[in-house]
Amino acid sequence: xxxxxxxxxxxxxxxxxxxxxxxxxxxxxxxxxxxxxxxxxxxxxxxxxxxxxxxxxxxxxxxxxxxxxxxxxxxxxxxxxxxxxxxxxxxxxxxxxxxxxxxxxxxxxxxxxxxxxxxxxxxxxxxxxxxxxxxxxxxxxxxxxxxxxxxxxxxxxxxxxxxxxxxxxxxxxxxxxxxxxxxxxxxxxxxxxxxxxxxxxxxxxxxxxxxxxxxxxxxxxxxxxxxxxxxxxx
Numbered sequence: 001x002x003x004x005x006x007x008x009x010x011x012x013x014x015x016x017x018x019x020x021x022x023x024x025x026x027x028x029x030x031x032x033x034x035x036x037x038x039x040x041x042x043x044x045x046x047x048x049x050x051x052x053x054x055x056x057x058x059x060x061x062x063x064x065x066x067x068x069x070x071x072x073x074x075x076x077x078x079x080x081x082x083x084x085x086x087x088x089x090x091x092x093x094x095x096x097x098x099x100x101x102x103x104x105x106x107x108x109x110x111x112x113x114x115x116x117x118x119x120x121x122x123x124x125x126x127x128x129x130x131x132x133x134x135x136x137x138x139x140x141x142x143x144x145x146x147x148x149x150x151x152x153x154x155x156x157x158x159x160x161x162x163x164x165x166x167x168x169x170x171x172x173x174x175x176x177x178x179x180x181x182x183x184x185x186x187x188x189x190x191x192x193x194x195x196x197x198x199x200x201x202x203x204x205x206x207x208x209x210x211x212x213x214x215x216x217x218x219x220x221x222x223x224x225x226x227x228x229x230x231x232x233x234x
Contacts, residue, residue, distance in 0.1 A: 003027045003036050004084035009098055011047070018095065021045075022084070029079035033087070034062055037073060049098040057213060060149030063090050064099055070151040070211040090154035092163065106150045109166035113174035113192055118185025136181040143176040143221050145214040152208035152218050164197045168208035168218050171199050175221040178234050190229045199225050 003025050010018040025039040034055055041048040053059040055074045062073040065088040067081060078085075093101040119130070146169060153159050153167035174193060178186045193199040199222060208218040228234045 001027065001029055001078075003078055005036060005040065006084040006086045007037075007040070007048070007098075008086075008088040009048075010095055011097060020086075027078055029077070031078050032074055033064075033066060033071075033076045033078065033081065033085065034073040036078065036085075037087070049096075049100050051100055058147060060147035060151075060213075062099075063149040063151045063154070063213075064088065065090060070155045072149060072151070072213045075213055090150060092154045092156070092160040093150070103150065105163045106153055106167065106169070107148075109153070109170040110148065110173060112166055113170045113189055114185060115170075115173040115177060117177060117180065117183055118188070119182070120184060130182040132181045139181075140176050140179040142216055143172045145216050146172050146176070147214060148173075149213060151211045151213055152216075155207040155211035157205060157207065158201050158203060162197070162201070165201050166193070166198055168202070168222060171202075171222050171225055172216060172218055175225050178225060178228060186228070186234045187232070190225070190232070190234075193225060194229045199229060202226070 005023045005025065006020050007023060008018050009021045023040045023044055025036050027036050027039065034052060037050060050062065052062040052074065057072055057075045060072065063070060064073050066073070066076055067086050070090060089095055089099045089101050093103065093105055095101055148169060150169060153169045156168055159165050159167045171193065174189050177183045178189055202222050204219060206219050212218055
């Protein structure tokens with residue numbers, strides 16, 4: 001079938017601002033959008049710039065706005081998209097070229113919440129593994145699924161207007177450790193998230209939950225972190 005694509009292009013060396021360009025490729029209805037973008041790059045215009053790696057919805061590098069909705073290009077099937085398929089870079093992050101954005105503001109928010117296991121520093125080599133029950137593991141299972149694609153954060157209207165906001169993905173990754181029974185840094189993270197640019201900036205728009213390609217209940221996780229910050233319950 002013929003697939004019509006309308007791609008937002010931007011080359012900082014030659015363009016004053018982004019502009020749309022139209023392409024047409026031959027593809028199977030079961031092909032993914034990423035396949036069609038590859039055809040454009042390999043057969044139509046080698047200057048097209050995009051990030052991609054695993055092509056199986058695991059690396060999270062090919063997040064884009066597809067027909068107005070954040071998605072991973074490698075997970076969206078052509079048969080499910082209305083044509084012409086309009087593809088834009090994710091919003092709220094500085095545009096570098098075509099579909100490539102500067103991810104540093106996103107990762108700055110991620111690093112700010114200390115997304116790693118914090119334990120007693122005197123126990124560098126514990127005598128045994130840190131055990132937890134299946135129920136304790138289940139408490140934060142959903143938020144372990146994050147692949148840092150930024151689809152949730154860049155769908156958030158608060159993040160669009162204030163890049164200092166840590167964003168949904170950072171809060172999701174904080175949740176994963178706040179509720180981990182082995183972790184000893186929950187109070188420290190909640191103090192960070194209680195600051196001006198933390199969790200209480202969320203206005204519960206649910207955009208983040210709708211955008212997550214992994215099906216994480218992002219808004220629910222944010223509300224649980226809010227309650228933990230208010231009542232110190234974790």
